Amino acid sequence: MPLTVTEMAASLWKNLLQTAKERILQQRRASLYIGAQGYQEELIKKKLQQFAGGSINLSKEDNGIGILTLNNPKLMNAFTGTMMLELQERVTELENWKDGKGLIIYGAGNTFCSGSDLNAVKAISNSQDGMNMCMFMQNTLTRLMRLPLISVALVQGKAVGGGAELTTVCDFRLMTPGSEIRFVHKHMGLVPGWGGAARLVRIVGSGAALRLLSGATRVDPESALHLGLSEETLSSSDETGALEEARSWLSRYTEGPASVIRAVKKVVTAGRELPVEDALRTEKDIFGTLWGGPANLQALVRRPKHK
Secondary structure: OOOOHHHHHHHHHHHHHHHHHHHHHHHHHOOOOOOOOOOOHHHHHHHHHOOOOOEEEEEEOOOOEEEEEEEOHHHOOOEOHHHHHHHHHHHHHHHOOOOOOEEEEEEHHHOOEOOEOHHHHHHOOOHHHHHHHHHHHHHHHHHHHOOOOEEEEEEOOEEEOHHHHHHOOOOEEEEOOOOEEEOOHHHHOOOOOOOHHHHHHHHHOHHHHHHHHHHOOOEOHHHHHHHOOOOEEOOOOOHHHHHHHHHHHHHHHHOOOHHHHHHHHHHHHHHHHOOHHHHHHHHHHHHHHHOOOHHHHHHHHHOOOOO
């Protein structure tokens, strides 16, 4: 029996949705350095495994908000080797979370992150290991940035070095009173290696990024607002209150069906990262996954008036 026009349209929509999803997922998970000369991911993972301590915890709430916690407060949440590995695992988990809409990243013990654990840094101080660690973290943080989740870094206390770089992965940054973001890399004889410089330029512009990096400038909440590095200074300084404020702030942007919120993030990511022709094609494909879909049809039934 031949298909009706409605059935044909539904079948076409389903196939288009699946094709677009598969391509977008493949792009998001692609490693920056697959096949790169000298990159040995399994080797650096074995070395990082030797430096244990702390954890990266993930909770997924029923409202579609994930909470990613850097948990190593005795070292101001510095990344140990095993924390770097756990971050990669948590990112994979988030990539597979189909109901997610938003993500808050924060540090335990009222501080954000002080960068890398110096014990691990000293142990992998040769050039090849350093490059492998750099590429490993760039891969992980780029995947984190490209998640179809609207993300917020909740900055309490200090976000220093690699911690400052981590804040730039998120779509937005919220700061608490007395907190600071500081790119201290030059004092270590380095530049950012986890992608923080490239992302910082896109957030604040090249001139401001150059000042922050070359001056190793302490950026307090007021300065961050002025630079466009932060969206808002929260009123709470304690961990529980600040996290609740961050949830409330993020909920403004995650209200609605997960399919729509995730699609919004995807088209913005495409517009930021792809040449305009590719971004337009991606936007068209994502639009096609929503047109005639459940959220679209329900909205048409409601006949919303936009005032």
